[in-house]
Structure formats: C-alpha cells, structure tokens
Amino acid sequence: MPLNVAIAGASGRMGRTLIEAVLRGEDMKLAAALDIAGNPHLGKDAGELVGAACGVKITDDIERALNGSDVLIDFTRPDGTLRHVALCRKLGVRPVIGTTGFDDAGKTAISDAAKNIAIAMAPNFSVGVNVTFKLLETAAKSLGKGYDIEIIEAHHRLKIDAPSGTALRMGEVVAQATGRDLKQCAIYGREGVTGERKDDTIAFSTIRGGDLVGDHTVMFIGMGERLEITHRSSSRMNYATGALRAAQWVMGKPRGLYDMFDVLGFR
Ligand code: NAP
Secondary structure, eight states, X not given: OOEEEEEESTTSHHHHHHHHHHHHOSSEEEEEEEOOTTOTTTTSBGGGGGTSOOSOBEESOHHHHHTTOSEEXXXXXXXXXXXXXXXXXXXXXEEEEOOOOOOHHHHHHHHHHTTTSEEEEOSOOOHHHHHHHHHHHHHHHHHXXXXXXXXXXXXXXXXXXXXXXXXHHHHHHHHXXXXXXXXXXXXXXXXSOOOSOOTTOEEEEEEEOTXXXXXXXXXXXXXXXXXXXXXXXXXXXXXXXXXXXXXXXXXXXXXEEEOHHHHTTOO
C-alpha cells in the first residue's frame, strides 16, 4: 500500500518542494494539499505548482483532507501547525512537523498530542544536518572545557525567525554534551561595550540575505586552535527528502514524539 501523504502550506517554498518530492517518490501518493483560507492557490491543482497536474486540488478543508491521509507533512507557521496537530490527534493521522519558531506552550501542546499519536518533528530534516548534530556532540564531548563556542547561521532574506531552529538545536546539542543549560548560557548577538567573553557562554550570530537556503557553522575556539564544523544547504530538496524518510519511518512507530536522531538510528 502506498503511503498517503497530505501536505500543509502546499504553495509555500517547502510545500512546493515536498509536492515535487512526493510526486516523484516511490511507494507514496499525494493524498491532499492544504493551504489557509485566502491563499490565492486554493482550488488549483497542486501538481501545477511544480509543473504537471496531478488531480489533487489545494483545499482549506483540513478535516476532509486528513480523512484518507496517513501522514501530514507540515512546514507552515506555529499557529497553523498546532491547529493541524490537534486534528491529526483526533483523526489518528501522523504529523511530520518541520515548522520552526514554537514557543514553550506550543512545544508542550505537541508533546501532549504525542501521548496519542506518533509524531516526527525536527527543526531540520536534512540527513546531512542531522549527521552534523552527531559530529557536534562528539566534538563538544571530546574537546571539553577551554573552547569558546560560537554558532553562525545564514538564511534567505524572507526568513522571519532568528536564530534558525537548526542553530538553536546545534546550541542545545553542544550545551547538553558539555553539561550546560542553553537557556542559561545563550547569548543572542552583541552590541556596545560587552565586556570580555564569559566562560561557558554559547553565542549565536545571524546573517540574512538573498536566496541563501541555509548555512550553519559551529566554531570551537581554543587557545592556539579552532575547530569549525559547517553544513551548507544548496537546495530545499534535502529537507523534503529527509521529511519523506521520516514520514515512512513514523508509520511503523507507536505513539510518541520522535526526531531525526530516532529516524537515523542515532539513539
Ligand atoms: P513559506 O514559503 O512562507 O510557506 C509557508 C506556507 O504555509 C504558505 O503556503 C503559507 O500560506 C502557509 N501558512 C502560513 N500561515 C499558515 C497558518 N497559520 N496555517 C496554515 N498554513 C499557513 O515558508 P517556508 O520557507 O516553506 O517555511 C515554512 C516553515 O518551515 C518555517 O517555519 C521554516 O522555518 C520551516 N522550515 C523547516 C525546515 C526543516 O527541515 N524542518 C526546512 C525549511 C523550512 P500563505 O502564503 O497564504 O501565508
């Protein structure tokens, strides 16, 4: 049986890439394409967004769209995703959540929904980025104290949240690996007379411009040496491919909240 995939935010940048990936994919079918009320693409054939009609019309009737879907891949905005997740919980559909920028209440609502359904969620579905998380964990543990950690990320000029969810996750990974709490030690940008760098802080810098898909560098800066781990995305297709891998994987799982470390077998 092919996997029946619904895609939220169908006409968005990630939505279009996901439609292309599903239409090209094996053992999967585009079951539904969603967008919000007022979106100019409602009623159009989803396939036309990527060059070839496929017979699935873009709709804002979420409940009807989810009936008949196995998974909902959602790269939209936090408020929309939370509404979709509540419906997925009611209907037993498995969400694959790529949306970033959730506040603590939003994250709690998702964890709560995972008491009833299996959810895959990642701030970055790229397989390469998740391998980078693993490398960061190893580097941070092995280097130990004595290295200042700086995280730099660069994205396109239309991105509306900062630092990126991926940069924050990188911060969490290195903080956890070195026994720190990111909430206590993060520094977001610097200005004016900042004083000397404090030990144990983890600092973030953000660059926004043009059509940059997404670059992340973590620097471990010691006395006499610097280690840099960098990942660069050149196309959104790597996120879509990872999200589809997560969608196939999560179908075989019991209720719970999973991430790409689970999907890739890193736990
Ligand atoms: P985008 O181009 O702005 O697309 C967002 C789509 O969601 C649009 O179709 C938009 O419709 C729709 N939307 C907006 N608000 C909504 C709501 N409240 N309910 C339902 N749908 C809504 O954005 P994008 O670049 O594709 O990114 C979307 C999200 O994915 C962002 O949070 C981004 O950070 C994240 N992202 C994650 C990964 C990952 O691997 N996890 C990778 C890339 C991006 P309108 O155009 O009508 O507003």
